[in-house]
Amino acid sequence: MDFRVLGPVEAHRGGLQIPLSGSKVHTVLAALLLAKGRVVSDSRLNFLLWGWEPPATSGAQIYTYMSRLRKLLGDEVRIERRPPGYLLQAPDSAVDLLEFERLDRLGRAALAQRRHQEAGALLAEALGHWRGTALANVTEHLADAELPQLEEARMHTLENRIEADLALGRHEQLTAELTGLVAQHPLREKLRAQLMTALYRSGRQSDALQSFYEGRGLLADQLGIDPGEALGATYAAVLKGTRGPGPGGATRPARQEPAGPVAPSTLPAFAGQLVGRDAEIRTLRTQLAESVAGRGPRHLLVTGMAGVGKTALAVHVAHAAAGDFPDGRLFAELSEANGRPRGPGGVLATLLRDLGEPLEESDTTPPDAAEQDGRRRCEDLVRLLRARTAGRQLLVVLDGAAEGRLLDPLLAGLQGVVVLITGRTRLTQVIGARTTALSPLGAPASLDLLAAITGRARLSAEPDATHELLGYCDGLPLALRIAGSRLLARPFWPVARLAQRMAAPENRLRELSYGGMDVGAALLPSLHALPSPARSALVRLAGMGAEPFPAHRAAGALGTTEATAEQWLEQLVDGALLDLCGVDLMGRPFYRFHELVLLFAAGLPAAPRTGPRSPAAR
Structure with missing residues (x-):
């Protein structure tokens, strides 16, 4: 049994959450767990459940809650009546x-x-x-x-x-x-x-x-x-x-390290909170453990649309898995600040320097090197990286992969190393990898994320405005973080003020830009990576709305054949600008746009029609 109180109170058995209904049952379970093996008195339970004015039937209600918990938790957990209260004993269970x-x-x-x-x-x-x-x-x-x-x-x-x-x-x-x-x-x-x-x-x-x-x-x-x-x-x-x-x-040198070799770690700092990704964290932790034990592939992928939290998840899991990788954890960005992919030579050199290899600038491939010379230098770096990582229990996080072919030399140099890759696309070139696809957050997790930034009391004071604000962010963690950061920076603003500013669709993306975070800018690299016909199709499909639609409906809007429309739609799916959301009775796919992607597409310049015109248009 796995109990959790550092977040919503939950109980899990065999990786599955046990359904506990109502704040009172959660409160009783939390009180017993927080007691850490001590008796929780009736008077204490009364206060924690109802405050200073418990009902006349409080004793009977507490007995009912305890009986309900016994049935839900099963024989692994004992809840005993120990005057003057109750005691929980679960010797084989874990408590976060x-x-x-x-x-x-x-x-x-x-x-x-x-x-x-x-x-x-x-x-x-x-x-x-x-x-x-x-x-x-x-x-x-x-x-x-x-x-x-x-x-x-x-x-x-x-x-x-x-x-x-x-x-x-x-x-x-x-x-x-x-x-x-x-x-x-x-x-x-x-x-x-x-x-x-x-x-x-x-x-x-x-x-x-x-x-x-x-x-x-x-x-x-x-x-x-x-x-x-x-x-x-x-x-x-x-x-x-x-x-x-x-x-x-006291003053001291800026860098102090323990005696002896230190395992390198270049992971970005992480504050320890990641809302709404419990299942994905458990999956990736399990997969990493299996990779280390040799029971699973050594390449793991995290994919999803821009702003969905791929990097945050990868960094969180890499920090949490420190004990599995005693030889170090490295982090390398595969894209420049403008979203363009970095050359593999530069990334290989970064990883080698992080491992202590004294490379000079002349050892790496300059941008204007001849193609054959550049390929030869890249091959030298691959061989050197393979030698430096041989036999070492390392985790390498490659963040922001855009093109699978650029990963080939990196993965060749990291043979035998566990590699966690994030990227918008499916990266089918990484053969045998396990993929974790991130979707936008649901309503409860979206509220939790926003509350973690702004404070729950502030949101609870304006439930209607908070509901509207969450709807405008549509579960995208980047949008929620921007909204929360704006409210945090303006404590005198009511939540309703930001909700009103975001209400007009034409203003929403402009409002979702703050402190170096920008939803529109995050989506631009996905747009630039599209083939030209798919890019034009995105602009012309901006009026489709957020409801699911089939390819034949898109064909009518695009003025082309259903087969051509489906080809462009699949390219949008591969570029993480469109979701597959099901199939009809004939097995034909249905597609759906994220609302913020629609607003992004609506703000792009109109493109000329591509492909054959429909008969009605002739």
Whole structure:
């Protein structure tokens, strides 16, 4: 049995979720689990279920909830009546909170002993057990009583993980994460000190000082206090121009590593929360374990439309699987910032440098090299990478694959290594790979993601506006993150204000652009990768709407034959700009556009008709 409280309260048996209905049953189960083998008294249960005014029949209702839980959980779990209350015993079960606490203890011990690489991996794995806001489906009485200490424990773990990453010299990777965390927790001094450290070590001394001044002003205005010792020591260290403050405010070199060889890890930092992807996380963790054990293929794919969260999922799983890859975890981007694919030579060189190979610029293929010379140098890099990775238990994440043929030299150099690839297309050239296809989030997960950014109370205060806002984002994680970030940056805005701004379809994509995140810009590489006829078809199908449609209906809108229309539709499917959503009785496919893709297509310039005209048009 697998119990979870670090998110919605859930119980799982054999990988399948046990249906628990109602906040009261979830509350009773959570109270028993949080007691960690101690008796929960009747009076405590009364308060957690109904607050200070329990009904006259509270005892009978609690008995009913306990009986219901016994039936649902089966013989693996014993719920016993132990005056003055109830006791849950499940010796063979797993509880995510207990596993989080175990990993946190190990991580803190490693951090105290300056085993920073190990500490960072353990603490990241601990944070990986969080699936959003803890106790998300219990009564407000239980949430008010237990959630603050759980959130504080999570924040301490997060701060310790960041401390380990700073000690390993990952300040540039941490800057964006810390900027967001300080915006969410502006009075948390340790986070602000860590942000100042990361900024200073990234050559941004003025930004580090500005962060201090902002924090000092907030502490004075809201709490009437001066910065504490740690934040003050960080400020002094930045002013003096030292390499950066260490734990407790002492100065030390920017990079400290444990003695002996350190397994390389170039994964982007991850805060530990990934909402709505529990099934995909479990699938990928299982597949990685099977790959390591030699029971499955060594190539795994994560596909889906732009903005659906492929990279976030891959990075989350790679962090969580640290223990399976003692020789390191590498991350390489396969696309430039403009969406164009990187040449394989540059990616091979990046991976080799990450593995400690002292390559010079002349060792890699320059952009204007002759084709034969460039191919020869690429082959040399493949052989070198194969030699450096032979016999090593490595995980390599290749992010943003656009063309399967560009993967061939990379996979040739990574023979025997487990490779996790993300990309918009199906990448059928990667033979034998297991594919996890990501879809947009459902309504509950969309709400959880938005609430994780803005706070649930703010959304609960405006349920109608929140419902509209979720509908406009249509389950796309990137859109939800943008909307949540805009609300977080404007705490005085009602949710209804942003919903009203997004209500007009012609304004929606413009509103879904903030802080370097942009839904329209994310979709552009998918458009550019399409063949010209499919690109024209996308523009002309913008009026089809979000309802499913068959190929013959698209043929009428395009003025072409059904066979040609289906060919273009399949190209749109391969480019992750159109979904297959079923078949009719004859086995013919039905297609459906994501609403934001339709708005994106509607804003593109009209294209001339391609292909033969229909008889009616002649």
